[in-house]
Amino acid sequence: MAQEKQDVETLKRRGRRRLVGAVALVLAAVIVLPMVFDPEPRGTPSSVSVRIPGEDETPFAPKLPAKKPATPVPPKEEFVVQVGAFASPQGAIAKLESAKLPYYTEPMQGNLTRVRAGPFATREAAEKAVQQLKGLGFEPGAVATKSG
Numbered sequence: 001m002a003q004e005k006q007d008v009e010t011l012k013r014r015g016r017r018r019l020v021g022a023v024a025l026v027l028a029a030v031i032v033l034p035m036v037f038d039p040e041p042r043g044t045p046s047s048v049s050v051r052i053p054g055e056d057e058t059p060f061a062p063k064l065p066a067k068k069p070a071t072p073v074p075p076k077e078e079f080v081v082q083v084g085a086f087a088s089p090q091g092a093i094a095k096l097e098s099a100k101l102p103y104y105t106e107p108m109q110g111n112l113t114r115v116r117a118g119p120f121a122t123r124e125a126a127e128k129a130v131q132q133l134k135g136l137g138f139e140p141g142a143v144a145t146k147s148g
Contacts, residue, residue: 079126080118082141083133089113095136101129119146 085108086092092115096103106114117133117140120126126143133140 076121078119078121078146079123079143080116080120080146081126081130081133081143083115083117083138084140085112085114087111087113089115092138095138099132099136101132 083092083096083103089105093103093105096115096117101117102119103115103117104119106116108114117129118126120129123143130140130143
């Protein structure tokens with residue numbers, strides 16, 4: 001019985017030693033093998049320089065980028081010329097399209113449609129369009145600024 005107890009203790013001791021040895025081998029493999037098989041060794045990160053101000057120096061004040069003052073953009077003035085008010089504006093629109101003049105329409109009371117040439121960026125361009133409209137046979141109104 002004593003012999004069996006001693007054999008069991010010896011087997012337990014051998015088993016613990018084998019287990020510790022196996023754990024040590026696995027741990028060594030986990031640490032060493034990635035370093036051996038790494039195709040490109042990792043470099044050391046660049047050092048960070050830190051300057052700690054002394055007590056007698058001025059306190060920390062972050063440097064903010066200078067902000068540009070917001071200049072309001074003046075509203076762009078556009079000019080238009082009234083071509084006329086028509087019950088059926090298709091003929092006038094066709095003439096304006098053939099002359100390649102920009103135009104737009106506005107519904108009016110009743111079944112009339114107001115046709116205006118424009119908008120034009122400058123008054124001079126609108127005056128030139130007035131001359132073109134007269135050449136097309138229209139009696140255009142005066143040059144006005146576009147509202148809205």
